[in-house]
Amino acid sequence: MNILDKLFNRNKSPANKSNIQRIDVMNGSPPIFTPFSGDAYSNDLYRSGVDAIAKNFAKLVPTHVITQSGQRKDGDSTLNYILQTRPNPYMNTYDFLYKMATHYFLYNNSFAYLSLDGKGNLSGIYPLSPLSMEFVIDVTGTLYCKFLFLKGREFIVEYSQVVLLRRFYNSNDLLGDDNKAIMPTLDLAHTQNQGMENSIKTSAQIRGLLKYNQVLSSEKLKEAKEDFIKDYLSIENNGGIAALDTKMDYQPIENKPVLINGQQLDAIKNRIYSYLGVSESIINCTYTEDEWSAFYESTIEPLSTQMSLELTGKLFTQREQSFGNSILLESDKLQFTSNTTKITALKELMPLGLLTINQALEILNLPGIEDGDRRLQTLNVADTNIVNKYQMGGKNPDEGNQNSTDKD
Template sequence: MKEKRSFFQMIFGVNRQPPRNSTQMQMLNSSPIFHDFSGESYDSDTVRATVDAFARNVGKLKPKHIRRMGGKIKETSSEIEWMLQTRPNRFMNAYIFYYRLATQFLMANNVFVWIRRDENNKIEGFYPLTSSNVDLVNTSVGMAVRFRFYDGKEYVAPYEDVVHLRRFYFNNDMFGEPNRTALTPILNLISVTNQGIANAVKTSAMLRGILKFTGMIKDTDMEKQRQDFQDKYLSASNNGGIAATDSKAEYVELKSDPKMIDEKQMSAMENKVHSYFGTNSKIVQSNYSESEWNAFYESMIESFALQMGLEFTYKIFSDRAQGHGNEILFEANRLQYASNDTKVKIIETLVDRGMMSINQGLEVFNLPPVENGEKRIMSLNFIDADKASEYQLGKVKGSAEPPKVKGGEKKNDDNGET
């Protein structure tokens, strides 16, 4: 019978023993403990839509394993690249993996990705970890990260095996600042506003007023008639909104005037949330122009991709491998968001100068590659800048000698005279 294993065991393994005899790290100016407070703000529809706009675009980043050799960049089709591009771990494809990293980056301002290795130090997978709290400890293998999960389990991993991305990195020596202090006030205001709108709608759909009796009746009879009137006409079941009385009573309506926030004020509050996360309503609603997208890419996505590339490079490769130029880069095809006119102009310019292959140009328009399309072509109107003067003086092999005149003297190019 096959042994049942928990999700914790499937990630960390049954026989994996984390470092023992750990003692908490001593920081210079802060606590070595990080508490995750991200869940509350993610319940807001404004926050969730804003974070999703960032995460779904980060999910389209393409990691590449390259080697910088002698000033040149060589792409390397390694197993690490395949893993990062397709299936970082057995539970997530690449899009979902980077989507989750981006979400954790904005919601918790700290991202922890544990690099699982086998006994031979070969990488088996990358696992983003979300825990109730994280603290740094000293172990026999150096500084380590202790994760305490919501079910009470914990795991200690060497810090060298944990990709750690940070945002709002200020007071704490190792962790990004939490969102609670800065984000909670505006989220509370939005929540109260939404509740006020809901209550105003309910109030406007119901009758409110005073029932005046024209004659003298007992208190018990008055209360009974009042209750009967309320049950019949002042409840949500009174769809028509009309009440009927006889000559014994007169109904005097009390008009309610609920104060509702206007669209401009509501938009201002949502913009504060968007600004906090480095975006705007056009990006969230996918209603951006080419220049607006480029601004968002350069300010948010590109900076996140840069941090990921630096951290993944350092945690994946040894010092020796990095010394041989091994590096992880995250890139995106920004031209996908350009207009067709812009795409055509860029392709014409780059292909003419040999900076883009035919297949790369086809990729911009989401067209399939063609045979021999990786070749680079160049217009004959351009030459090597270092050899431009040699062409002018006729010293390059195969070039025509400047014309000669009688007497064996060359034509004077300065004034046209001999």
């Protein structure tokens, strides 16, 4: 049995596929996805930008949490194992998140299938790479995704089991727009690469006209040319001098290749990186703390928010969400700061009791210790209620206010 057959063996497909029809949308073209990228991934600048985003996004930790009355606790351990360690038998969480982010920036639509067991619980999450996908509905109005894979394999899955991340969500009601806007820039970058290659090849060649002052047959002319090239235009001719008699004249052809200046190269590079929302310092890993913070908040965080909302909405019912169930993709931002900033933050936060000992050690990339979940707090910081009682001499502040009101 094919992997796809095993994957979709429990999907909620319509009982009668002949009754499904393509959904109508109010705006945009029909909601049909085809992963055309104009071969953008073959461009080294585009690929390096996508890779920088994807590998940083893949560091996030998806977690099922339950938040009630402002108090947060970890949720189901089995679900967290799938989310944080092994989304499916074929990849770990890093691979899964990396692939989702890569598809997101290549195709502006990224799909994942939520596989459920017989009891309706999540058993795996699989990123999908379909040849095409279109939205369809059945007679009851239920929305489905109709996927087409290699070898003509077709699967229809209920939309509630599909995670869909959309970029440039504008003209179409159900899908993100394509990458046509960046294709002229990628074509220009390709032309630049070809121009540089041809310039190097051209500059390495010596061209000229060899004129003989006597009539020679075609065979003799060709032989004389080969001898001239061998004697004077080969790399063995270190002196660069050609000795000629009256039998021939050599006239070199001056060839000035058109070179591309650095400003033109940087302009194309910056346009591609700006389109992706990444800077060269992020790609080269030479970023400062402020540059990393700007990149995280403008590029990584919006994508993590989108995936968090999708997973929460698809894995939990409205009632379960009302009880505080959600999926969060989080990262410890302090892990990417300098040691000086980390130490400064710990000096400010630890006296307030905001961090446990193990949380502080984790920020410093150190292993935790036994009984390290305790919170330490300086005696210089007291609870507000205790301060009020101290100032009132042990009296209830409300009673004091009441007495002053009665006297008035």
